[in-house]
Amino acid sequence: MSSLSIRDVHKAYGPTEVLKGIDIDIDSGDFLVLVGPSGCGKSTLLNMIAGLDSITSGEIRIEDKVVNDTHPSERDIAMVFQSYALYPNMNVEKNISFGLEMRRMPRKQRRERVAEVAQMLQIEPLLKRKPSQLSGGQRQRVAMGRALVREPKIFLFDEPLSNLDAKLRVDMRTEIKKLHQRLGSTIVYVTHDQIEAMTLATKIAIMKGGVLQQLGTPAELYNQPANMFVAGFMGSPSMNLIPAELVASDGEPAVRMVRKDESSMLLPVGDNPAYRDWIGKPVILGLRPETITDVGSAEQDSPLLFQGECLIDVTEPTGADVFAIIELNGREVVGRMRASCGAKVGEKLSVVFNMRHAVLFDPQTEGRIG
């Protein structure tokens, strides 16, 4: 029931426009992740949902009720801040119950709620401590406790994990995911870590320069990126973007790839009706590293597998996999091989291109074709 809808929202600080017409709709129980490079307006949008910042134009609704002019405390939302923003003069228990106290909840009930949340987050032994006596991860839990205890309609998180070390970040990520599954609450979560976005989200909104680039499920964003920015932003290592010419080969659209030894090969990209108009024109081919593999690890049921000998320029072992860099059309292209595939620098390897997941972009508009 706690859906959130953002309609054509603009935000300007004086003459500088920070948000340029954002449209986002999510359902109750959705986990929306806002991602984008630094300064793209994620925090601004979150603050506007919370009511901490005014809306220049447009409309924000929570459960079909326009909240543009509703005070933050009456929107029934809770927020976890990047700095955690715990009150340093109060102990953990007071920090968690402060919001309930301000809402005039009786003391006994407050105690029960705090105990419940403390148990859920496993911070019971910390209740009497001051925030300055806690580690980063513990502070993070307390900040979450302060949000959870209010049982709000919507949770807002502004980069809640960015101050933690790598290991703790992964642990907390899992816990947040579990929490979402258990409570089924609606969450809006800001991060600029695309792995966090992929693992947590039911929906991702990618922003750049105050403009929404794409809104969709993680799989949609990953497999059908709306434009080259989204394609490059999601996934690590990021998608290979290779300028190429679209040609017809046996009546099917294909891209011409020139290898390092000047020999060329044709890689059919599937028969998408939208591709027909582009035959004979330059396009940008987008290939994820995991679609460029050694023969053994190729996706066998794919209808569009093509093999070719390629010279390996660089290998980057990561343990389980090895990233092999080859050159196509003068660009460095990363492929993901099994560690045991036998790729050696300076030698040729039989490489499989799985063109089922290939995408084409318009070099001018950078939008996806088809």
Next chain:
Amino acid sequence: MSDTTRTSGDWLRQNLPRLVLSPSFAITLFFVYGFILYTAWISMTRSRMLPKLDSFVGFENYGKLWKTLNWQIALDNLAIFGTLYILICGVLGLLLAILLDQKIRAEGFLRTIYLYPMALSFIVTGTAWKWFLNPGLGLEKSMHEWGFHSFSFDWLINPKMAIYTVVIAGVWQTSGFVMAMFLAGLRGIDNEQLKAAQLDGASAFQTYRRIIIPQLRAVFLSAFVVLAHMAIKSYDLVVALTGGGPGNATEVPATFMYSYTFTRNQMGVGAASAMVMLMTIAAIIVPYLYAETREKRHG
């Protein structure tokens, strides 16, 4: 040959800071701490108009001091002045800081206005307020000229009320400074905490009372120490404003010390009063400095 020049150059480089600091160190040692000891010694001699260093009497002067009526008046006045001065400056400073913190437009201008009195010397403040409060010259006369003939404000010449005029002038001078201290403290509070408080449903008043002001403890302490030692040392303001009068109605320890030491030929008693003041101030400042430096070493 070159070896020796290098070593002498090294020696100079290593000891330059000490060389540069040593004159001021020696001067401070002699003129401040040396004279403190000298005064302590005089306070235990039978010195009257001039120091008589060979007439040791132990703590006799201190006993005499506590039996002197004027010293009792000075202490009473200090209690009144000190309490009101510290309280009003603190409260007013905090209120002004909170008002200025509301993102008002002319903040820079207003801050300067409130801070300016601090740039004046207490002598100027005292003289200005003397004119302003003088029934024949300032406020009262102006009010009469404007037609309010029943208006009367004679605190300056009223022995019962004169000490309060010292409070007024002192507060006028210092509350802007206290405001600046509090404002810096307010600005140091994390903005996200204020947002969190807003989401928690705290009103502006509750946010100040429950979250912001408790975090200003260090500022309160600093303000107290600064104001307390200014209150105890206050001399120039009183001299310029009331001269200790009318009669001895606004005598404070500092004016007492001056008049006994230099005009009433009771140098021993005057020195004793100076030592008492020094001890009082030290009792306030030393624990504070100790806490401050210890905190820094830890932090």
